[in-house]
Structure formats: structure tokens, C-alpha cells
Amino acid sequence: MARIAIGGLHHETNSFAPQPATMERFEEADGWPPLSRGAAMLANTAGANLAITGFIDAARAAGHALVPLVWANACPSGPVTRDAFERLAAMMLEDLxxxxPIDALFLDLHGAMVTEHLPDGEGELLRRLRRIAPDLPIVAALDLHANVSEAMVGLSDALVAYRTYPHIDLAATGAKCLPLLERLVAGRPLAKAHRKLDFLIPLPWQCTxxxxxxxxxxxLDEVACDGVLSASICMGFPAADTPVAGxxxxxxxxxxxxAEAVAARLATAFREAEPRFMGRLWRPDEAVRHAQAHAGSRPVILADTQDNPGGGGSSDTTGLLEALIAARAEGAVLALLCDEEAARAAHAAGEGRILRGLALGGRHGPAGVRPVRGDFAVGRLGNGRFTATGPMYGGNRMDLGPMALLRPLAAPGVEIAVSSRRLQAADRAILHHLGVDPAAKRILALKSSVHFxxxxxxxxDEVLVVEAPGANVADPASLPFRHLPPGLRLRPALS
Known part of the structure; x- marks a missing residue:
């Protein structure tokens, strides 16, 4: 039996997003648990689809003793503030x-964190941990979108990434880390190989x-031959402006x-796939018209990818909403629009009342995005606390603050699910909480890129990826990068 310390720090940084990741964002619960330290980590992550949870369950089943340190997550956004990173890193170092005496350390990391003062948040965290534990076996789970740096590889003993996008295997990835850590504790080292690719991949086309x-x-399953203990493909997070991107x-x-032979085979296959990382992006008005003309019995999904809060979007842009209202789209619901002021106004008014002259959304840009102003009927209200049920978020205890279902009087066939905290629309329970049956709608307009x-x-019946304004830009080539590594191309080559 080993004595294993466990912890985690999660943030996917969109360098161009308007809202920074402050300490407050790590402290609050949203779609994931709040900042948790010590025994609270075990309680707050229990039953959730998280890498830390999968590792805990596997380690307990194997009879290991666990020492919880710190686990924290903030919704993807702009860079993590210096204050937040330094305080969180200090907590982890202090607790370690x-x-x-401990035998090993397991970390639940993202892999695409950029801070106000550091280009490689995970690499720096590992560097500080190594200063106080230079010989400690360290294995970490990573997000599929990790921008893996040489520092991350060199300062850890193993890194294991999710294999699915949508991320339905978070807990399974944590469990996969245990055999590697056990091997290291037994004194058997791992040979490692790392290959970087030289092009960015837009998020919608990273879908597995x-x-x-x-x-x-x-x-990855085909290369799992004798001698291969773990193999991962990381797609990278294309909106992180950092020298370790890709x-x-x-x-x-x-x-x-x-290790080297298998890494070379995977990298070759990755390069050969490059021209096929592409797809159609629809304008909001044409996507709504197409969905209205659809004669099938099941909904059409309009993925509002550029306002995906899971990629740093503010979750309050109004381009797709304006198109739905202008077309008076019957049977349409848009989720989730984050507007705490509107949600509180709806709760103050009450179900069935009318909010006159409400300015809804559009508070954080980008340029040209404005609030939708008008009169809105208040439908179902909710406290934002519910348990997710879907393949990705299932088991997570959501806390999105006051929520409301609004209907614009100018287009009463359109419903808008409003929350007080950002979360991408990737679980049906979000709509069920407000009394909406998504299967009964004609159009599901979801602020998400892939997780939906x-x-x-x-x-x-159909999914259309919509290019409405937002901070989670679908084409990396349109972003004003300043810090990318030399030679990294901004989009996949088509041939």
C-alpha cells in the first residue's frame, strides 16, 4: 500500500477572452466543485466525472492511503490572475x-493554463513542486486540449490525457494513472517520448x-502493444497565446x-490527418432559416461555438439570439445566456410577469455585440442548483445561481435559458431545471462547441456549427497572436 498525495488545478486559458480568472472564480462552484482543500476535496468531488474522482476511486479500491491537498477549477476565460495562481500554488506547496512522508503525487491538471505573468502555468506548478520533492513520483491527468510543454514532460514522470471530446472519460483517465504511479512507486521507471505538431486545430473539428x-x-488502441504503457494525443487549445501552444x-x-517508435507513428498519422480538420461554419441568419425549413420530427442543433464559455466565451453574446428573434423562430430555445442582472430581475418580478425594456446579454463584447432590448415574459424560475445527468457532466452538482426562462414578446416562440454563472450547454438537466424538454423543441441553440x-x-436530426460573434474564435488565423512558437501554423493546411 502506498501513501499518495492528490491535488489538482484546472484552467483552460483563452488569451483573448475579456474576463480574467480571478481567485473568486476558483472559489465558487459552477458546473464543477468549488475550491476544495483537504477532506473537503474528497466530499466535493465524489460521484463526479472528474479525473481526480476516478483516481480516488481506483486508489481506494487498491488499498492505498490518500492525502488530499488542493483541487480548484475556474471556468475557461482570460488569463489567470497573478494573485489567483500564486495563492493556489502556495496552498498546494504548503499542503504537500x-x-x-508520501510515496507519490497524483495531479488533476488541464494543461492549457496561461497566467498574467507565466506562459506555462502547469509547467511552473510542476517546477515548484519539484523544488520540494525532487525525487517524488508524479503522474498527472491532462485535458485533451492540453498545450503540452517540454517542462511539463520533463518535470513529471507521466502525463495521461483524455481520449474523448466531448470529454466523457475524465474519471476513466484518472483511473488509468494509478497503474503508472504504482509502477513508479515500485521503482520501475518509464521511458517517455513527446512530439509536437506544427499547426493549430479549430475546436469544432477536434471532436473525436x-x-x-x-x-x-x-x-491509440492499436499501438497499445507490449512495452507501451500509455499513449496520448493532445489536440491543444488554439486560443492560448503561448510559446508552448500546439x-x-x-x-x-x-x-x-x-516509446520513440510509437510516438513517431502517432505523429505521422496526425500529420496525414491534417487536411481533414475542417468543416462548415454557418452564418446565424442562414442557420436559423435552414433549421426553420427542416421538416423532420427531431430538433436541429445550432452550436453557437464562438460564444462557448467552455472555450472562454462570455456566454452572453447576442448574434444568434437576434437571428432567432428576427426570424420569429417557433419552438426554439437558446441556452445558456449568462446575465445575472436579468436573472435577478426575473426573480424579483416572478413567474408570469413581464420585464419591460430589459437589456439582455451583450455586456462583454466583442465589438458590435449589443444587448437585446425589449419586453420579456418570465417563464419558469430556478435556483440553479441541480445534478447533471448527461455523459460528461453526469453526477456533478451544478450551482449556476438564479436562473430564468424568458420569452421575448416580439418572438414568443423563442425561449432563452438565462443563468447567473457561465456554463456551456452540455447537459439536458440545464433545460429540465427550467421545465424545458429539449426533445420537444424544433431548434436547440446551444452555446457550446462540441461538448453538447x-x-x-x-x-x-442535424447539427450546424454557427459563426456568431464571440471570444472563442473558431478560426485561429483571425486572432492577434504575439507569443506562439516559431513555425506554428495558425490553421491546418488543406492539402
């Missing part, structure tokens, strides 16, 4: 130093349920030759 990523990830592959094996597919796509 106070943990007494569609090509080319679907076939690329199947290859996709990569990671392989851990019994010997260096095997896990729970909502089975309901729909």
Missing part, C-alpha cells in the same frame, strides 16, 4: 510540505466522434526505443 479525430484516437503526442513505454454532442446530439 505538511503532508509528511467525427473524422479525422475519430480514426486518429482509435490508433498539438502533441505522448508515449510512455518500457524502453526508449519503443454527448447529451444533445442523440436528440437531433
Amino acid at each position: 510540505a505538511a503532508a509528511g 466522434t467525427i473524422e479525422p479525430a475519430r480514426t486518429l484516437y482509435v490508433l 498539438p502533441s503526442v505522448l508515449v510512455y513505454a518500457d524502453d526508449p526505443a519503443t 454532442r454527448a447529451d444533445f446530439e442523440p436528440l437531433a
Whole structure:
């Protein structure tokens, strides 16, 4: 039996998003648990689809003793503030130093954190941990969108990334880390190989349920031959303006030759798939017209990808909403629009009342985005506390603050699910909380890039990826990067 310290720090940084990740954002609950320290971590993450939870469950089943340190997450946004990073890192270092003799450390990390003062948040966290525990076996779970740096690889013993986008295997990834850590504790090191790719991939086309990523990830099982202990493909997060940006592959094996050979095979397959990382982006007005003309019995999904809060979007832009209202789209629901002021006004007014002259959304840009002004009927109200039920968020205890379902009088067939905290629309429970049956709608306008597919796509006849204004820009080539590594191309080459 080993004594294993556990902790985590999660943030996916969109360098161009308007809202920074302050300490307050890490302290509050939203779609994920709040900042948790010590025993509170075990209680707050229990039953959730999180890497930390999967590791805890596997380690307990194997009889290991666990020493919880700190776990924290903030919704994707602009860079993490210096204050937040330094306070969180200090907590983890303090708790590790106070943990007494331990045999290993498991970390639940994202891999695409940029702070106000550091280009590689995870690399710096590992560097500080190594200063106080230079020989401690360290294994970390990573997000599929990790921008893996040489520092991260060199300062850890193993990194294991999710294999699905939508991320339905978070807990499973945590569990996969345990055998690697046990091997290290037993004194058997891992050979490692890391290859970076030289092009950015737009988020909508990183989805592992569609090509080319679907076939690329199947290859991970094919290379799981004798001597290969773990293999990962990281797509990278394209909105992080950092010298460590870009996709990569990671392989851990019994010997260096095997690790290098398998990494080379994965990198070659990745490069061959490059021209197929593409798809159509629809204008809001044409997407709404197409959905209205759809004659099927099931909804059409309009993915408002550029306002996806899971990629740093503010979740309050109004481009797609304006198109739905202008077309008087019957049977349409938009989720989630984050506007705390509007939600509180709806609660103050009460169900069935009218909010006159409300300015809804559009508070955080980008340029040209404005609030939708008008009269809105207040439908169902909710406190924003419910348990998610879908494949990705399932088991998570949501806390989105006051929520309201609003209907513009100018287009009463359109419903808007309003929250007080940002969360991408990736779980049907979000709408059920406000009395909406998503299967009964004609149009589901969802502020999400890919995660919605896990729970909502089975309901729909068609999915259209919509290019309405927002901070989670679909085409990285349109972003004003300043810090990318030399030679990194801003989009996949088409041939």
C-alpha cells in the first residue's frame, strides 16, 4: 500500500477572452466543485466525472492511503490572475510540505493554463513542486486540449490525457494513472517520448466522434502493444497565446526505443490527418432559416461555438439570439445566456410577469455585440442548483445561481435559458431545471462547441456549427497572436 498525495488545478486559458480568472472564480462552484482543500476535496468531488474522482476511486479500491491537498477549477476565460495562481500554488506547496512522508503525487491538471505573468502555468506548478520533492513520483491527468510543454514532460514522470471530446472519460483517465504511479512507486521507471505538431486545430473539428479525430484516437488502441504503457494525443487549445501552444503526442513505454517508435507513428498519422480538420461554419441568419425549413420530427442543433464559455466565451453574446428573434423562430430555445442582472430581475418580478425594456446579454463584447432590448415574459424560475445527468457532466452538482426562462414578446416562440454563472450547454438537466424538454423543441441553440454532442446530439436530426460573434474564435488565423512558437501554423493546411 502506498501513501499518495492528490491535488489538482484546472484552467483552460483563452488569451483573448475579456474576463480574467480571478481567485473568486476558483472559489465558487459552477458546473464543477468549488475550491476544495483537504477532506473537503474528497466530499466535493465524489460521484463526479472528474479525473481526480476516478483516481480516488481506483486508489481506494487498491488499498492505498490518500492525502488530499488542493483541487480548484475556474471556468475557461482570460488569463489567470497573478494573485489567483500564486495563492493556489502556495496552498498546494504548503499542503504537500505538511503532508509528511508520501510515496507519490497524483495531479488533476488541464494543461492549457496561461497566467498574467507565466506562459506555462502547469509547467511552473510542476517546477515548484519539484523544488520540494525532487525525487517524488508524479503522474498527472491532462485535458485533451492540453498545450503540452517540454517542462511539463520533463518535470513529471507521466502525463495521461483524455481520449474523448466531448470529454466523457475524465474519471476513466484518472483511473488509468494509478497503474503508472504504482509502477513508479515500485521503482520501475518509464521511458517517455513527446512530439509536437506544427499547426493549430479549430475546436469544432477536434471532436473525436467525427473524422479525422475519430480514426486518429482509435490508433491509440492499436499501438497499445507490449512495452507501451500509455499513449496520448493532445489536440491543444488554439486560443492560448503561448510559446508552448500546439498539438502533441505522448508515449510512455518500457524502453526508449519503443516509446520513440510509437510516438513517431502517432505523429505521422496526425500529420496525414491534417487536411481533414475542417468543416462548415454557418452564418446565424442562414442557420436559423435552414433549421426553420427542416421538416423532420427531431430538433436541429445550432452550436453557437464562438460564444462557448467552455472555450472562454462570455456566454452572453447576442448574434444568434437576434437571428432567432428576427426570424420569429417557433419552438426554439437558446441556452445558456449568462446575465445575472436579468436573472435577478426575473426573480424579483416572478413567474408570469413581464420585464419591460430589459437589456439582455451583450455586456462583454466583442465589438458590435449589443444587448437585446425589449419586453420579456418570465417563464419558469430556478435556483440553479441541480445534478447533471448527461455523459460528461453526469453526477456533478451544478450551482449556476438564479436562473430564468424568458420569452421575448416580439418572438414568443423563442425561449432563452438565462443563468447567473457561465456554463456551456452540455447537459439536458440545464433545460429540465427550467421545465424545458429539449426533445420537444424544433431548434436547440446551444452555446457550446462540441461538448453538447454527448447529451444533445442523440436528440437531433442535424447539427450546424454557427459563426456568431464571440471570444472563442473558431478560426485561429483571425486572432492577434504575439507569443506562439516559431513555425506554428495558425490553421491546418488543406492539402
